[in-house]
Amino acid sequence: MATPHQDDRTRLLVLGANGPTGRQTVHQALTRGHQVSALTRHPETFPLHHDRLQVIAGDATDEGVIDAAVAATDAVICTIGAAFTRRPVVVYSTSARLLVEAMDQHHRRRLIVVTSGGVDADHRPAGFAARLSRSVVRDHVGKTVYDDMAKMERVVSASDLDWTVVRPPGLTDEPGTGYAVAEDSIDGPVMSREDLAGMLLDQLEDDRFLRKVAAVTTPGLTVSAWRMLRREVLKR
Numbered sequence: 001m002a003t004p005h006q007d008d009r010t011r012l013l014v015l016g017a018n019g020p021t022g023r024q025t026v027h028q029a030l031t032r033g034h035q036v037s038a039l040t041r042h043p044e045t046f047p048l049h050h051d052r053l054q055v056i057a058g059d060a061t062d063e064g065v066i067d068a069a070v071a072a073t074d075a076v077i078c079t080i081g082a083a084f085t086r087r088p089v090v091v092y093s094t095s096a097r098l099l100v101e102a103m104d105q106h107h108r109r110r111l112i113v114v115t116s117g118g119v120d121a122d123h124r125p126a127g128f129a130a131r132l133s134r135s136v137v138r139d140h141v142g143k144t145v146y147d148d149m150a151k152m153e154r155v156v157s158a159s160d161l162d163w164t165v166v167r168p169p170g171l172t173d174e175p176g177t178g179y180a181v182a183e184d185s186i187d188g189p190v191m192s193r194e195d196l197a198g199m200l201l202d203q204l205e206d207d208r209f210l211r212k213v214a215a216v217t218t219p220g221l222t223v224s225a226w227r228m229l230r231r232e233v234l235k236r
């Protein structure tokens with residue numbers, strides 16, 4: 001049974017809340033006046049505190065955790081991420097399946113999930129170097145991650161929910177300067193996480209991308225390929 005809604009603030013559940021995009025999303029959601037539940041497996045390292053913030057300890061692949069968290073929310077933003085590995089990855093598709101089931105069960109509608117521009121197999125970025133590095137990352141280094149993101153997209157888009165899939169390019173912690181968005185694919189190699197968080201929250205009040213894939217970027221932002229590889233792919 002859902003918790004009765006006390007006022008007209010949106011109760012927002014953020015998955016992957018302790019990652020860099022998740023923290024930005026929680027921070028900006030609180031600034032916008034939302035009531036936020038932040039799910040993380042490591043609540044002891046979660047840096048934010050607020051009287052409208054509840055930190056939930058748990059794994060997003062745990063059915064009981066997702067069911068209870070969804071029951072007490074109005075909308076869900078999923079920023080869960082997995083590191084590149086040769087082993088199979090299931091966290092994106094498993095959490096998506098559990099979210100869809102729980103949201104159906106509790107009659108919740110709005111689901112926004114982050115995957116990646118790399119999921120779009122048909123998109124050919126401008127420039128030979130960009131196409132080469134994309135192919136190396138998409139088809140080799142990150143294959144199991146992208147395969148599971150694609151599965152997440154299929155799970156979410158097959159649901160009856162008010163879903164939006166958001167595909168960013170490589171992410172950085174540079175300050176946001178405003179984002180660009182287009183259906184399915186967009187050129188632009190890098191996005192500020194600050195901009196991505198703002199875009200995710202804007203979807204709570206914007207129905208242009210309901211039941212659609214939104215490709216996003218921060219126009220004009222560039223980071224050297226080597227720096228991106230070291231910081232975001234090798235996590236060093």
Ligand SMILES: NC(=O)c1ccc[n+]([C@@H]2O[C@H](COP(=O)([O-])OP(=O)(O)OC[C@H]3O[C@@H](n4cnc5c(N)ncnc54)[C@H](OP(=O)(O)O)[C@@H]3O)[C@@H](O)[C@H]2O)c1
Binds near residue numbers: 041043114
């Ligand atoms: N990094 C990039 O360049 C890039 C590019 C395109 C798309 N993306 C996507 O954009 C999103 C945000 O990326 P990011 O780099 O800001 O964050 P991230 O480093 O991928 O971190 C996301 C968070 O997901 C949480 N998580 C992972 N498995 C979980 C599980 N089983 N249960 C609960 N939480 C789990 C982790 O938090 P805890 O350990 O605290 O639970 C982690 O901090 C992700 O979906 C990512 O795949 C990233």
